Amino acid sequence: MKKCNFLKDQECGMSKIELKQSLEKIEKVINDACGFFEQMNLPNKSNTNLSKPANSRGAVTTARPPSLVIGRDKDCDNIVAMLHDNEEDAQPNTNRAQCYSVIGIHGIGGSGKSTLSQLVCAREQKDGHFNLVMWVHVSQDFSVDTIFGQMSEAASRTPCPQFNNLDTLQTNLEKVLHGKRFLLVLDDVWYNNRDVRQYEKLQQILSPLNAGEPGSKVLVTSRTKDALIALGAAEQRCIPMSVLGEDVFLKLFKHYAFHNVCVAADDRIRLEDIATQIAKKLKGSPLAAKIVGGQLRMRPNIDYWRNSRDGNHLDDTMGALWWSYQHLDEQVRRCFAYCSIFPRRRLLRQDELVKLWAAEGFARSSNEGKDSEDVCQGYFDELVSASFLQHKVEFHTGRKDTYIVHDLLLDLADKVAGSDCFKIENRWKRRGDSLIMEGGHEKEVPLDARHFYLQTYDSELITEKICKLDKLRTLIIDGVDVTKPVEDKVVKSLFVRLKKLRVLIIPVYNDQGCRFFWC
Structure with missing residues (x-):
């Protein structure tokens, strides 16, 4: 056909x-x-x-980080150190030991959790400390068989075979993980502590992992600490996303706002000053910096930037996204x-x-x-x-x-x-x-x-x-x-x-x- x-x-x-x-x-x-x-x-x-x-x-999201990441090197170093440290890897789970331990990153949407975990993945893929580095996006509504399939594909780098039941899929995944020290990233995990079924599904995701070698790690990103603890992360291993320093955030925002922009020198100075004031309104949100900066970059006009600065629509992340959406062409x-x-x-x-x-x-x-x-x-x-x-x-x-x-x-x-x-x-x-x-x-x-x-x-x-x-x-x-x-x-x-x-x-x-x- x-x-x-x-x-x-x-x-x-x-x-x-x-x-x-x-x-x-x-x-x-x-x-x-x-x-x-x-x-x-x-x-x-x-x-x-x-x-x-x-x-x-x-089709799943990639473990590769963006081409440019500003201000996250220290956070990446700290997480990599946790992944490599000499802690007691076995943690109690009912009455048996696990071959892996869990580390978590939590923070509001748009704060850069996925970017940070991507940076960690890229570092680990080069380092060779783990035999396998897997990246899986979980999100709010997920099915266990889909997650197993993505884990299998990420581990083998080949499409997951078609299986008719979850047990066979789990067995196949255990074979792929057997004898391997792995790093598994579970990105964007949602959790409602009143939803027993969701908790059971999260535990089911972890069930094949004991086929791996001791020293394996699971890195989880979520908007809440509860999700990290539900997956087995100790309190001291639940890492809040650090807020970018004012200077670092301004550097990030200016990168998006001025990339490949050609204006007269005097106009550039005035735009730089307005950009500094706009950056303060975005309250450190990397996503808002990228989206708002992109809109300003397409319109390097002093009056437009000044009007954008003077409105109240940039005071929160969703407001900034809505403002940027409204400036797109209708079609x-x-x-x-x-x-x-x-x-x-x-x-x-x-x-x-x-x-x-x-x-x-x-x-x-x-x-x-x-x-x-x-x-x-x-x-x-x-x-x-x-x-x-x-x-x-x-x-x-x-x-x-x-x-x-x-x-x-x-x-x-x-x-x-x-x-x-x-x-x-x-x-x-x-x-x-x-x-x-x-x-x-x-x-x-x-x-x-x-x-x-x-x-x-x-x-x-x-x-x-x-x-x-x-x-x-x-x-x-x-x-x-x-x-x-x-x-x-x-x-x-x-x-x-x-x-x-x-x-x-x-x-x-x-x-x-x-x-x-x-x-």
């Missing part, structure tokens, strides 16, 4: 010829889908040549909001994201002859320049065209997207018309949802819920069991009932592995 060309949005101002061409493409998509149904059951031959998109399962804001459809810390491939935006009709251009993907590439470049998309090299493959949305920025994207974007991650169960997630969180599927992400395929959910969303334009199904492919009747139902659908991504399996059907 060949990848279908994306359709242009009628809101762009279609000519009759373009409208006719689009209708012909729709007809072709339906005809192609009929052929696709016949290939759903593990075909032996296929002319599909689709790369695994960035929203595919198993760029629309593309950013669309990113809320993806799970936290999901690596996003540049080419796939641009194609998705073009397919949704987000492109606006005064040049009627300009290709919609070229227009959307411009939007992408602006989001990168403003640090709303941050470059991350893919950990396992070394791909360099991958990007990530910081957690706080994703919170902002969720707010501005509202009910337009909806995602269902990990396990859930039904309670009437609601979806109950692990931990008891209840979600209603909004009837006006336009963009829908589903992590685990469920035919009943699709036919009974999703097919009733008559405004739906995007459906991304991320995970499908290799032994239970998507039924052709379900796909037919999608094509027949979802009249406004523009993007459909479904994983299918053949003898070459997993491929993704796009239309």
Whole structure:
């Protein structure tokens, strides 16, 4: 199955010829889908040549730090010393000893926890003290099997094999860790001490680790100390994020605000003075320094900087992010909001994201002859320049065209997207018309949802819920069991009932592995 060309949005101002061409493409998509149904059951031959998109399962954040880190060398030295010290590595866990100990970093969102742990990882990968260095992002809603799979991939540097049950996945991970002294980073762990199920899941994550060698370490980052203690960190090994000194923070902020900015010498002096005053309002938040600095860098105008300084919107991190968002072009804001459809810390491939935006009709251009993907590439470049998309090299493959949305920025994207974007991650169960997630969180599927992400395929959910969303334009199904492919009747139902659908991504399996059907 060949990848279908994306359709242009009628809101762009279609000519009759373009409208006719689009209708012909729709007809072709339906005809192609009929052929696709016949290939759903593990075909032996296929002319599909689709790369695994960035929203595919198993894409995780990278352990590599940003190209520039200011003011964290001393913190990194202290943590590395803890990782290498001669403490008694065995700690009591029920009535048996562990081969590892836990060290934790805690601090508010945007304070630099992940960056610091990335710096530690980079140091350890060069040092060779540990046989394995693994990086896994956990986040608020997680499934144990997904975390095990990411740990296995980080340890072996190869894709995790498909397993049908959690026990087999755990056994495979224990084999990978056996006889190895490892450093495991569990980044962004959330914990509610009233949620017994969440505590049990965190303990389950730790269960395969005793296959390693004594001296192994687990480095945890979280917004709260409670999460670190729940994972076994001693009080004296729960490290609060240090606040950057005023001079160091100003250096960091000026780096983002003045990087590659060319202005007259007199203007530079005046901008430097305003930057010093703005930096004081940001209260030491590295994320705010990066985002606000990026916006100022694109507009090196004295009046603009002065007006930014005089407002009260920069007095807290989220206020600073909202201010920066408001200064994006309208269509760029629309593309950013669309990113809320993806799970936290999901690596996003540049080419796939641009194609998705073009397919949704987000492109606006005064040049009627300009290709919609070229227009959307411009939007992408602006989001990168403003640090709303941050470059991350893919950990396992070394791909360099991958990007990530910081957690706080994703919170902002969720707010501005509202009910337009909806995602269902990990396990859930039904309670009437609601979806109950692990931990008891209840979600209603909004009837006006336009963009829908589903992590685990469920035919009943699709036919009974999703097919009733008559405004739906995007459906991304991320995970499908290799032994239970998507039924052709379900796909037919999608094509027949979802009249406004523009993007459909479904994983299918053949003898070459997993491929993704796009239309």
